Amino acid sequence: MTPERWVQIKDIFASVVELPPEARRAGIAGLCQGDAELEVEVERLLSQHDDMGGFLEGSSPASSKSTDEIFSPGNVLAGRYRILEPLGSGGMGEVYAAEDQDLGEPVAIKVIRPQTPFGPGLLDRLRREVQLARRVTHPNVCRVFDLGHHQQANQEFIFLTMELIRGETLSNRLKREGRIAPTEALLIAEQLCQGLEAAHRASILHRDFKCSNVMLIGSGDQVRAVVTDFGIARLIRPPDESQSLTTTHGMVAGTPAYMSPEQLLGEDLTAASDIYSLGLVLYEMVTGSRPFRDESSWTETLKRLTNVPPAPVKVAPELNQRWNSTILRCLARDPAKRFSSVREVAESLKRRRGASPRLPLRFVVLAGACAVVLVVVAGFLLRDRIWTPKLPAQKHIAVLPFTFVGTDPANQAAAYELSESLTGNLSRLQASESSLWVVPWQEVRNQKPGDEAHASSSLGVNLLLTGELQKNAGTLRLLMELKDSKSLKPLRSGTVAIPGSQIATLEDKLFEQASSMLQLHVPPETLHNLPVGATTEPGAYEFYEQGRGYLLRSSPAALDDLDRAIALLQKAIDKDANFALAYANLASAYARKFRQTNDVQWLNKAKPMCQRALSLNENLAPAHVALGRIQEATGDREGAIREFEKALQLDPTDDATMTALSRAYDSAGRFLQAEALLKDAVRRSGISVNYAYLGKFYWDHADYAQAESAFHNAIELAPDNPLSYYSLGGVYLAEGKYKEAEDILTRGIVIRPTAGAYANLALARQYQGHYDEAAAMFQKAIELRPDDHRNWLNLAVAYHLAGNRPKAVAAFQNALQLTQKIAARSPKDSGILGWQARYYAELGEKAKAEQVLASALTLSHNEPELLFNSAVVYELARERDRALAALRSALLAGYSFSEVQNAPEFDQLRQDKRYSRINGN
């Protein structure tokens, strides 16, 4: 072909391509003037043009024009469904009203366009989605009945049957009316939330929520809204909407105009993605347009990735603040910053201005939160306290930390570890022994070894197992006693003695001994001579046991224990280079060290340890936990989740893994899974602590009603555990129920005074205006836990409110010193530096404050708490512009608006005109 020929073909093609077939033929004949070769070239190009469908395009004019219905009234599909009338063309194909002749009921039939590319996998997935969707029965969700096949004229049609809804799509309504007035919009929004919530509860995501998937029946105050096409629409996409072939592979989902940022980037979807799409639908419903709508359609989508949408109230000035803020929060680019559930969206829309719980100062609440966080120790449900002089039929047991006779701290650590491993071994028997309930180690570890008297009611047990480790002349001896938890009368006792060289068998021997004391049958497969991943090197095992003991005991306040654990575990490995468990625990210790110091060298040390442990034994649960921790620290949330899931699969009895997994789900935005996991734990074992975990989860999500009921259950099941009392007290505070808070906290303090309980009680007094009393109680909290800088901050604020500036200054100075101490050890902890900067600012040391803040902000610039603290620093330095900017960033990062509203530092700033702008008002 010559270039001239190319141009000739191009010109003829262009002049005939838009013509109908006959005219085309005539046109070609005329233009080619008998050049048969030219005709062939043009014809070929034309036929390619007609075949190419959506090739290189989002839409294909050829296919979207074909609106001829496939079926006519009277046709019967699959011998069962008689077509009544066509209802139009839906997202996936033709929609008909039909009669189910078997049941005599009307149904809607969606015939999937025959040209939809159908792979075998797609049909399977469609079937699965239909199975899932069928589980949802809710008045605001269009019910899906079945998937059917129909053969006609050698063509196979696949269709879905679903509830027949005679109404109008929201997108049509908006096309007709522009926007919907707030009163009616609220009714629709509530129903959409209810529908989505019902599906989310059944673990079904919509994945393609948009205005054309909402049916409206009636209008005004009688309006009913129904969500259609749950989970299905994304699988079957008509050619004019397939934004990429990824859809045909079923990978990418959704309509770009309504897709969440994470969906656009091809990441995993969660309930938060539906919430984002819901935000867009609400936006469109009340403003009549989507954000960035005036731009070209791709810009619209992209801008959502990079820009903050304009506040709805700017588009529709009659909207009130709750619409505005609710929609904007749904549209947060970071899924974690959106509402955590659809229900919260509905609640936020309904909440009247001013009726939202007024939480005073952020740090004050934090201390409350902190108190709750520390908590959750509990015990067992005493279903029936059948008590016999001998052993009870229901054995609710706690293994208390064993003691060591002597002063060698390493042996004390080893004794501690033995009681932990015995707890783990005994809890493995729970699966086969329904009468046995073992308190998880995490709960017992907070008990003081000598404090047996409290154990019965605070842990909710009827049996206690105590132990004493002795070591003399190379022999290890462990004396165990099984006691009635009330009378502390010994019911059984037993001794295990082994030569030091056989220490590795000690755990098993203890297990055998303890289970015989408890009259429990131990299935032979449960008993293994060596724990998985263990060693036969006697010295190695001793070091391991001591090291692990220190690791279990270590806490942020006891960093030395962690260093000891690391040294001992390293020694264990030096003795036995193939000691998988030691590697796994060392990896955990390093990962913890990293969390405390933020120094990446520890992470680099942890990784090879973990790899080594897994290469020695890939089914070692602790190694997977350690790997999960490492991945968590590097920000790989999904990786961490995979490892925790694997660990939990390998060892389903491990409570610590369960809570780690639920937290990992939570921070990855997979709230439903986190909740499901915790609820499942409650179902499997309705012990107090599991309710407390669940309560903590709801607390974190500001779902105070649910948190309240969970902590109530926790208290009922273990009435003497003081920690559940002050957790509940914290919840009451957040709900503004100060009297209830005071009651429950006082009860908790009677059982055992704790810093958290005093702090929460102080807050309750402070919120009611009793500043001096509040200060006095914060003092008590400080006596019990003097090293928490937030206690000092709380005290400073109480003094400040009481008008006692000198004492407030002294308290701020103490808070500052504590943060300096922590910062000296963890110089890369941006959060601590933020607090430190703020304390400098509160004390009037402007230059120091700015300097520390600058270094904090180089480490991190999107933590809401840090941003809030920096806003305080700027405001106190009278740098209003920067304070406003920082506050805006803090709010965008998810900081609570009501807390900003209540901060006394911002009393003047709130008068600033620009303040109303930063929250989108």
Add this chain to the structure above:
Amino acid sequence: MSDKIRQSEDRSQPITALLARLKEGNKEAEAKLIPLVYNELHRLARHYMRGERTGHTLQTSALVNEAYLRLIGEHGIDWKNRAHFFGVCAQIMRRILVDHARTRDAKKRGGTAQKISLENAFVYSDEQSWQVVALHEALNKLAEWDARQCRIVELRFFTGLDVEETAEVLAISPTTVKREFQHAKAWLYGELSRSLGKEDS
């Protein structure tokens, strides 16, 4: 954070000036822009494509837009300037995607040419690496016959410019863009169908 903003403001000066010159038809400006833009785009692409997960998707126009916002910011630039910026990006994006696709299992063929579609811009995922390579090869052939058509496809496919914007970049009428694109598509479709058919058999 504020440092970053300042940085991009400083850097945006020459880019904005270069874009203005490019708009006036100065071809040297393009040569100067390419390395500046390439670095940013390449860095972003790597960022989005790294990680062990398979099945990455990448909305190419999102990437270009992000590069644009990073290098120039969102204020004071009219859509024509942006179109020219995207025009510079199209070839770079093509190069980045092809390079990346070739490191993947680009030999794996499946499906038909119809499946190469886009909603305003191509969404790349590793599963479709073969398409990028196939389209790239077909575009090379097209360029021999009709360089402008090749450019139109690049602009529309790799950065998602619409007809108006493409017309602005190439300084031709939107009608011409539409007409040429239609022909280019039909031709490419034939080319790709034949090459895929060969692979299948």
